[in-house]
Amino acid sequence: MILGLIIACEVAFWAAILGGLFARYVAGRPRLGVVLLLAAPAVDVILLVLVAVDLLGGGTASWHHGLAALYIGISVAYGHRMIAWADAKFATRFRGAPPRPKLTGVAYAVACWKDAARTLLAVAISAAILGGLIVVVGNGARTEELRGFFPLLGVILTIDVLWAVSYTIWPKKSVKAANG
Template sequence: MILVAIIACEIGFWLAIIAGLVARYVFRRPRLGAMLLLAAPVIDLILLVLVGVDLLGGRTASWHHGLAALYIGISVAYGHRMVAWADAKFAEWFRGAEPRPARYGWDYARACWKDVPRTLLAVAIAAAVLGGLILLVGAPERTSELLRFFPILGVVIGIDVLWALGYTVWPKKAPAVAA
C-alpha cells in the first residue's frame, strides 16, 4: 500500500507543479498558479501521515516505509530546485525566456558540489522521519526494517560525493562546435 502511495504522491507532486505552471504561463493566473504549486509540499505531508497511520495501524515496517522517508527528504531538500527548473522551462516555452545556459568544466563541478549539502539535508530529513516513525510506533520488532534503511542513506550521500568528485577530477566538456 505504501509503495502505491509513494507513486501516487510522486505523480501528484508533478501534476501540482505542472498545473501551477500551466495556470501561471498558459492561463496567466499567477495567484492560482502559486496556490497549485503550494500543493506540492502538502502532498509530502499526506505521504508522511499515510506512512504513520499505516505503521500505527499495526503493519510491520518494510523497505517501502524507508523509501517513503527518503522520498520526503528528497522532495523537501530538492523540491524548490525542481520547481525552479520546471518554471524556467515553462518561461522559455511560453514567454520566450532565454534558456538556462548549460554548465561545463569547473562551473558544472561547482554545481555538483553545491548539491552535496542539499543531499545531506535530504538524508537528514529522511533519517529524522525514520527515527520519528521508530519512536512513534514504539515497537522495535515491527520497525527493525527502518533501522536497516540508515546505511542506504549513507550510500546516497556517498554516491553524491563521488559524483561531485568525479566531475572535479574529470570535468564535463562542452560539446564540440560543428564547423
C-alpha cells in the same frame, strides 16, 4: 497499500507542479499557479501522516515505509530546485525566455557540490523521519525494516559526493572544447 500511496503522492506532487506552471504560463492565472505550486509540499506532509498512521495503527514497517521517508527527504531537499528547473523550461517554451546555459568547468563542479549538500539534507531528513518512526512506534520487531535504510542513505550520499569529487578533479568540458 503504502506503495500505492507513495505513487499517488508522487503523481499529485507533479500534477500540482505542472498544473501550477500551466496556470501561470498558459492560462495566464499567476495566483492560481502559486496556489497549485504551494500544494506540492502539502503532498509530502500528507504522505508522512499516512505512513505514521499506518505504523501507529499496528502496521509492520516494510520497504515501502522506508521508501516514503526517502521520497519525502528528496522532495524537501530537491523540491525547490525541481520546480525552478520546470519553471525555466515553461518560461522558455511559453514566454520565449532564453534557455538556461549548460554548465561546464568550475561552474558545473560547484553545481555538483551544491547537489551533494542537497543530498546531505535529503539524507538527514530521511534519517530523521526513519528514526522518528522507529521511536514513535516503539516496537523493534515492527520497525526492523526501517533500520535497513540507514546504510542505503550512506550509499546515496557517498555516490553523490564521489560524483562531485570526480567533476572537481576532471571538470566537464564545454562542447566547443571537447570538439576543438
